[in-house]
Amino acid sequence: MSHVLIIEDDESIASLQKDYLEINEFDVHVEHDGKKGLDEAINGEYDLVILDIMLPNMDGFEICKQIRLKKQIPIIMVSAKTEDIDKIRGLGLGADDYMIKPFSPNELVARVKAHLSRFTMLTNQSSTEKNVIKIDNVAIDSSARKVFINNEEVIFTTKEFSLLLFLVTHPNTVWSKEKLFEMIWEQDVFYSDVSTITVHIKRIREKLKQQGVQNFPIETVWGSGYRFNS
Incomplete structure (x- = not known):
């Protein structure tokens, strides 16, 4: 079972995302605070992070940057911000994807599955022959x-x-x-x-x-x- 961390301050949105992911057999943990979310992402064992931008105590951009210093797991940033500069900044800091709210929960699940499938395939490549x-x-x-x-x-x-x-x-x-x-x-x-x-x-x-x-x-x-x- 894959473990997903959601860092989202809107409890209703986080709950909806969590429900859809759990229906699809993901183990999901939610944090509503930026600093607590970063601590959980760094110290917890997660396969993917769904990260909002606007968060209390620390924004998603800084969280993404800090996660990337420690881990290479997929990060999907989500935001109501539609400006290209925000998307470019998020991707530039190491996010693997950027979704603009509102979006279909089913699309989120599909993207989570796609990123995890790709990441698993890459990390499981045979290391018996150094290349x-x-x-x-x-x-x-x-x-x-x-x-x-x-x-x-x-x-x-x-x-x-x-x-x-x-x-x-x-x-x-x-x-x-x-x-x-x-x-x-x-x-x-x-x-x-x-x-x-x-x-x-x-x-x-x-x-x-x-x-x-x-x-x-x-x-x-x-x-x-x-x-x-x-």
Whole structure:
């Protein structure tokens, strides 16, 4: 049974989400306070977090940021905020998905299942054969799903790593944002917000540059998509 944490200050919304998830055989815990929610997310054993943005004592953006320093479990941010800047900020901080209220509880359940299925598949990949791809001083361990720069591990979210690995293992080909979204998120049934790809590429580049990698060969092909040049 998968364990889901809901951090939501609106008790009626949290109760509805909890009911639908429990009907679908998820074990669900709810926190209504931001700081308590963060503590539970960090110290509890959860497979996925559903995170509201507007919370007492600590907002969802800061909670997402703090969770990502410790764990790589899927995070679905939910909010009544419809502005693109909020969505981009949430995804940029490491959220795997962003849902705008109001939404169907059945859609939430479907997205939870999709993220957990994808995460489980990736984390359960066989580690019996170590497979490390090296690009100058960057080492990408596809078995352990870790990135090392100058032999120091740099934390990438699940989607950031998947996107990086896909581009590196499919070099010299221009991939459209739509195709990358389809390949990595596998959620085109629900929505096709290609800005998600832009945000994640930006985050990958920022993390590499922060570690002194200035010319990593992921190229933006304007009007077409992205290409890794080997």
